[in-house]
Amino acid sequence: MIINKTRYCLSSVISNIQSNILINITALTTITFTFVIFTTFLLLVINLSEFKKNWIERVHILVYLNDSLNNDSINIINNSLKVHPEISHVKFVSKKEALKSLNDSLEGQDGILEYLNTNPLPNSFEINIKPEFLNIESIENLINKIDKIKGITDIEYGQKWLERFNGFFYFLKITGMTIGAFLFISSLFIISNTIKLMVYSRRDEIEIMKLVGSTGRFIKIPFYIEGILHGIAGSAVSLLIVYLIYKILALNIVSGFNLYFGTNTFLFLNTYQFSSVILCGLFLGLTGTFISLKSLKEFKI
Amino acid sequence: MIKLHRITKYYENKIPAINDINLSIRKGEFVFITGPSGAGKSTLIKLIFSSEQPNTGEIVVNNENITRMSSKEIPYFRRKVGVVFQDFKIIQNRSVYDNVAFPLDIIGTRRKLVKKKVWQVLKWVGLLQKKDSLPSQLSGGEQQRVAIARAIINNPILLLADEPTGNLDPKLSFEIMKLFKAINARGTTVVIATHDKNTALNFSENIITLERGKLAG
Numbered sequence: 202m203i204i205n206k207t208r209y210c211l212s213s214v215i216s217n218i219q220s221n222i223l224i225n226i227t228a229l230t231t232i233t234f235t236f237v238i239f240t241t242f243l244l245l246v247i248n249l250s251e252f253k254k255n256w257i258e259r260v261h262i263l264v265y266l267n268d269s270l271n272n273d274s275i276n277i278i279n280n281s282l283k284v285h286p287e288i289s290h291v292k293f294v295s296k297k298e299a300l301k302s303l304n305d306s307l308e309g310q311d312g313i314l315e316y317l318n319t320n321p322l323p324n325s326f327e328i329n330i331k332p333e334f335l336n337i338e339s340i341e342n343l344i345n346k347i348d349k350i351k352g353i354t355d356i357e358y359g360q361k362w363l364e365r366f367n368g369f370f371y372f373l374k375i376t377g378m379t380i381g382a383f384l385f386i387s388s389l390f391i392i393s394n395t396i397k398l399m400v401y402s403r404r405d406e407i408e409i410m411k412l413v414g415s416t417g418r419f420i421k422i423p424f425y426i427e428g429i430l431h432g433i434a435g436s437a438v439s440l441l442i443v444y445l446i447y448k449i450l451a452l453n454i455v456s457g458f459n460l461y462f463g464t465n466t467f468l469f470l471n472t473y474q475f476s477s478v479i480l481c482g483l484f485l486g487l488t489g490t491f492i493s494l495k496s497l498k499e500f501k502i
Numbered sequence: 503m504i505k506l507h508r509i510t511k512y513y514e515n516k517i518p519a520i521n522d523i524n525l526s527i528r529k530g531e532f533v534f535i536t537g538p539s540g541a542g543k544s545t546l547i548k549l550i551f552s553s554e555q556p557n558t559g560e561i562v563v564n565n566e567n568i569t570r571m572s573s574k575e576i577p578y579f580r581r582k583v584g585v586v587f588q589d590f591k592i593i594q595n596r597s598v599y600d601n602v603a604f605p606l607d608i609i610g611t612r613r614k615l616v617k618k619k620v621w622q623v624l625k626w627v628g629l630l631q632k633k634d635s636l637p638s639q640l641s642g643g644e645q646q647r648v649a650i651a652r653a654i655i656n657n658p659i660l661l662l663a664d665e666p667t668g669n670l671d672p673k674l675s676f677e678i679m680k681l682f683k684a685i686n687a688r689g690t691t692v693v694i695a696t697h698d699k700n701t702a703l704n705f706s707e708n709i710i711t712l713e714r715g716k717l718a719g
Binding site: 202203204205206209216220405406408409410411412413414415416417419 | 573595609652656
């Protein structure tokens with residue numbers, strides 16, 4: 202009995218879609234568009250989070266010293282740094298070594314430095330942090346402690362860059378959520394109206410179903426299946442589109458991005474995230490249909 | 503079979519379509535409800551079928567008080583009752599076979615059994631050769647026979663018809679009435695609402711006349 206009822210529902214869904222093909226394509230396109238935007242933002246957030254994580258893992262602190270310090274004072278600072286449990290390794294970089302390093306990095310343009318009469322670079326320490334302390338809070342905590350040591354003029358670990366990055370990241374999240382919410386509501390509206398049009402186009406059939414003893418639930422099931430199909434198909438097609446865009450970007454642009462920023466790879470959604478997008482589609486379809494059917498008097502027995 | 507006790511039904515205009523009616527129809531009867539347009543015939547059929555609820559009074563069909571049924575119970579009650587309308591109410595984009603099979607499909611009847619029953623009933627109403635036709639390819643009389651076939655496919659205990667010959671010429675009307683008579687002969691209680699008292703007189707002595715929502719005789 203259940204098999205026969207299921208068969209009837211599915212054939213009803215197919216005939217419904219076939220006879221309202223244009224409405225269905227419009228709904229599917231809108232949902233797909235929504236999910237393309239949503240998934241793109243998701244992908245950006247995931248990759249930027251990963252990038253931030255990678256960056257923090259590779260962070261080292263540069264501590265610049267006052268030029269007037271003698272070797273004894275430098276040794277004292279060296280010892281003061283080593284007592285901190287967060288620090289794994291401390292390396293002294295003299296003014297001379299710093300200039301040489303700069304010279305090496307300016308490959309082909311090293312002539313620029315020939316015009317310098319004196320070495321403007323300060324003595325410094327390069328500090329590496331233990332893996333378990335590679336997070337923003339621990340790093341900032343350490344910086345605050347180091348900053349109190351006398352003879353240190355400046356400390357650098359890319360904090361300004363990180364602040365700007367965090368700001369951008371926050372902006373991206375808020376923008377993504379705002380656009381996502383707006384598109385989600387639009388899609389709900391579109392699905393809800395599509396289902397309403399389907400109901401109107403089958404008004405006579407619904408009336409006859411009621412006459413011959415169909416339950417309200419049985420009349421509604423094909424519409425729910427249709428709404429869910431819209432949501433799942435829309436999200437699946439959007440994932441395919443975003444994947445294709447991702448592949449093109451990964452091949453042509455992102456390799457350069459990776460080289461510049463030092464990340465290992467440009468990530469796509471993992472299985473959990475992939476399933477979540479599909480589930481969001483399902484939820485969208487279900488909610489849209491529910492809203493639509495709730496307001497229709499056609500289903501009153 | 504059917505008992506109406508002090509039934510009153512009025513719509514938004516507050517003028518009663520049915521006004522304090524008491525009525526009893528026995529099992530196996532062939533009954534006509536006649537009266538002019540607006541007398542309340544269609545409302546009475548709708549009330550017996552639980553498509554409308556009365557404002558006051560109680561309706562008992564086959565020992566079930568349908569006025570006290572929940573909306574979840576009503577579909578199950580309707581499966582025991584067949585209904586035929588003036589405008590046929592058949593699905594235009596489905597074949598004759600699919601239309602007749604419809605009440606069985608929605609309750610999940612096995613395909614083999616559906617086929618057997620549909621063939622039997624189509625043969626009985628004389629439409630077996632047109633089983634694959636669409637309603638638009640049929641005459642009015644044939645479309646009404648499809649509606650009747652659909653109404654009796656579940657072997658209902660009661661068959662209600664609201665102006666079933668309203669859209670048909672006298673010859674076809676006669677054929678359709680003969681069909682109802684044959685259904686009644688198989689044991690089904692038949693109640694037909696019609697404005698045509700002459701047709702009613704030709705087929706039954708059980709005639710209920712309504713006038714402005716009240717029994718006239």
